[in-house]
Amino acid sequence: MVTVKTPLGLGSGVVYHSDGALVTDAHVVEDQQKHPYRTVQVQFADGSQASADVTGVDDVTDVAVLKVSRNGLPAPAYATQVPEVGSLTVVIGSPLGLDETVTAGIVSALHRNMPPSSESPHGAIDLLQTDAPISPGNSGGAVADANGQIIGLSEAYLPPSSGAVAIGFVTPASTVSSVADQLLANGIVKHAALGIVPADITAQTAQRFGLATTEGALVLDVTAQGPADKAGMKPGDIITDFAGAKVKNVTDLLAALRKQDPGQTVTATVRRGDGTQDLKVTLGDLAQQG
Structure with missing residues (x-):
């Protein structure tokens, strides 16, 4: 640590x-x-x-x-498997500057997704949830299992002011290792890009445009000559399925996109007017789009 x-x-x-x-x-x-x-x-x-x-x-x-510039550091083992719900979590870090503070809890849930925000425009996808106390300063610190393996890094927590009680989120070790290896090797990480600006469909939006449902991801803008544009996607389309996954909101779309690789061709089902279309999209590379 x-x-x-x-x-x-x-x-x-x-x-x-x-x-x-x-x-x-x-x-x-x-x-x-x-x-x-x-x-x-x-x-x-x-x-x-x-x-x-x-x-x-x-x-x-x-x-x-x-x-x-230091050799011989004690490197822990990073887990390659997803932990079981209910298993021990030990959070180690420096909350509020208190070095090497240890708190404990359990894995509360797997595969949690958090919607995009101004601080995190890509959302937070496929996180672990724990009830081990996480505080400011814990971010980036170790979350270990009962065997001392690193199962992830402390990512975020819901503050008590939100009404939450002991709800924290952890970036899984598999994600950490994959990203770290790419950064060390190439300095960048490859992520699939769709080339759109999506938005959730609010009740007000649905009423304004006469939409029958608020489910789906509304396409606000399409990047010229981007993957979606080349596939025929247009502003105003509503994405309802992507790469075989049901899309009820933008978070669902981002979660499905995160599982793909640049260069893959996937099917996006869009609702346009009274009809639907299946579009074949060859995904781009987010790093190359800047």
């Missing part, structure tokens, strides 16, 4: 490789404009400190890799 110090505050991180590679949440090492810092300070469990280069960040999954 390490504590990550930036001009904005404190976060947590975990050793990834013994050669000095560390992992944390991308938002821990970014400024208020979502720009990553070039370097941050990290403090190790023995109290020593070092400057860490921000090797790469992936805002889609909110994972970042740091690198320090």
